[in-house]
Amino acid sequence: MNQQRRDFLRKAGLGALAGIGAAAGMLPLFALEKTDMTVFTDKPVPGKVRWGMLVDTRKCREGCNECVVRCHHDHNVPDFGKSKNEVKWIWKSRYEEAFPTASKQFQSPDVENRNVLTLCNHCAEPPCTRACPTEATFRRWDGIVSMDYHRCIGCRFCMAACPYGSRSFNWQDPRPAVKELSATYPTRERGVVEKCNFCSERLVKGQLPACVESCAGNALTFGDLNDPGSELRKMLAANETMQRKPELGTLPSVFYII
C-alpha cells in the first residue's frame, strides 16, 4: 500500500468515529459496521480534514455518463426523468450553466460546448446549513455537508439558499422510481431533501467516492484539501483551476480544470 493510499484510509477511517455519532440516525447500518480500528491514531478533530475534489473537464469524456449512473445507482436516487420532480446528485451541465458568472464572450467553441460535472460543492461556508432550521443539513468535522433524512422537515430553505442548484426535494415517493435497488445506501422517503454526500458511507470503509472510482478517464481526483501533501493539493498547485461562483464566499470544495 502506498503512502497516499494509507493516508487516505487513515483519514477516511476517522469518519467511522464521527459516523457513530453524527450519522447514527441516518446510516444505522454503516455506523455499526466493523471498521479496522488499528488505522486510527487519534480522535476526529473538527476542521482537520476537508475532503475536496478536482474535476478535470478536459479528461471528462463527451457522452460518457458512467459516474452519474454509478452514483445514482449506489445511492438509490429515483429516476423521474427530466421532470419538475427530478432528483439528482451529480449530473452534467453545460459550461455556461455551471459557471454563469465566468466570462462568456468569445469563448472558445471547445469550452463553450463542454459538459461539466456538477454536484454539491461541500462548501466550507455553506449557505444551505445556515438556512436550515433544524440542523438536518450540517457540516461534518471532515468538511462534508451532510443530510439527516430523519430530521428534515421538508421546508426547502436549503434549496433556496444553495447557489448551485445542488439539492433535490422528494416531491413524490422515490422508492417506486428506483430502478434497481442497491444495498449500499438507504432509500429516502417523500418530503425530504437530498443531495450528494461525497460518499461518506464509502469513506468510512476507506473507499473512494463511487464517481471517482467509476471514472475510466481518471478525470476526478479526491482528497484532503487541508493536507498540503495530498495528490489533490499538488494538482491544485500545479494547475489553473476554478470554483463555481467564487464571488459568493461559499468556498466550494469542488474545483475544476477547464
Add this chain to the structure above:
Amino acid sequence: MIEKALKGSRGYWAWVALLLVLIGLGISAYARQMSLGLGVTGMGRDISWGVYIAQFTFLVGVAASAVMVVLPYYLHNQKAFSKIVIVGEFLAVSAALMCMLFILADMGRPDRVLNVLRYPSPHSMVFWDVMVLNGYLFINLISGWAVLGAEKKGVPPAPWTRPLIYLSIPWAFSIHTVTAFLFAGLPSRHLWLTAVLAPRFLASAFAAGTAILILLTFILRKVASFDAGQEARNKLAVLSAYAGVANFFLLGTEFFTAFYSNVPQHKQSLQYLYFGLEGHAPFVPWMWLSLIMGLVSVGLLISPSIRRQNSWLIAACVGLVLSIWIDKGVGLVIGGFVPTPLEAIVDYVPTATELSVTLGIWSIGLLVLTVLLKTAIAVKTQE
C-alpha cells in the same frame, strides 16, 4: 363571550356555511397532497416555493399592519381609532394563523414541524420567524380578547394589557422584518438579495394592510351595521397612501440599481417579471397591471377630495390590495427563482390542488376573523 358568535342572521350563517364548504374543499385537496406528496403542486426542483410561501409572505404583511391602528390609538391617543383597534388586532390574529397554515401546507414533513423547536437553530431565519409569528398571534389574541372582555363587563381593561399592547408595536415590525430576512440573506437569489427588501416589505404591508382594514370597515358597516367611523377611515387612507408611495419609491430604486449598474444577475429576475426573459414572459401582464393599478390607487388615495368619496375610496383600496397581492403574493417569490442557479428559465403554474388548498386556508382565516369580529361587534353594540 364567544357564544355571541352563535347568534346571527341568515346572511351570517350563509357566509359561514360557504366558508365551511370551501374549507372542506381545501381539506380534501390537502389530503390528496398528503397522500401523493408535494409533487401534486406546480412546484419542482427549480421553482421550489410557490403560492403557499407567496401567500404567507403577503399575509405576514397584513398581520403586521394592525400596528397602524394600535400605534396611533394607544401611543398617540387618537380617539378616532377606538372602534377599529379591535378589528385590526383580530385581523392580525387571523392573518398570522393563515401564515402558519401556509407554512405547514408547504412542508414536506409537517409531522416533524416540532423539530424547529426541538433543535433550535438561531442561525436560521426560519427559527426566528416561527418564534415571532407565534408570539405575535398570541399577543394580539390575548390583548384584544382581554380588552374586549373588560368592555363587556363595563370595567377598564386589566393593567397588564397595556405593556402587552405596547409590546405588540415593535413586534409587528419584527415579524415582517424577519420575514424579509428569510429571503434577503440568500446568496445568488438576486431579486431578494437587497437591503431594501425589509423596508419594502414593511411599506407594502402597511399600504395593503390598512387598505384591507378600510375595506373591512365598509363591509362591517354594511353587514353588521357597525361603523368604525369616517374619521378613522380617512386617517387610515392617508397612512395607506403614504405607505404606498414609500413602496413604489423603493421598487423604483430596485429598478434603478439593477438597470443602471447593468449587472446581469441583478437585472434578470426583474426582466423576467416585467419584460420577459428569453421568450418567457408569463408574469409580464400581471406585473404591469400591478404596477399601474397600484400607482393609480395611491394617486387616488393621496387626493383628499377623492378619498373622501366612499366609492372612490373603496375602488382605490381594492386596487392597492390587488396590486400588492400580485407583486408580493405572486411575483416576488416566484420571480426570485428565475433564472435558476444553473441559468435555466423555468415557468411555474400552480395546480388545482394547490389552489384549492390555498382557498381553503384563506377560508379558515376568514372564518376565524368572522367569528372574532362577530363577537367583538356584539360586545361593542351591547347586543
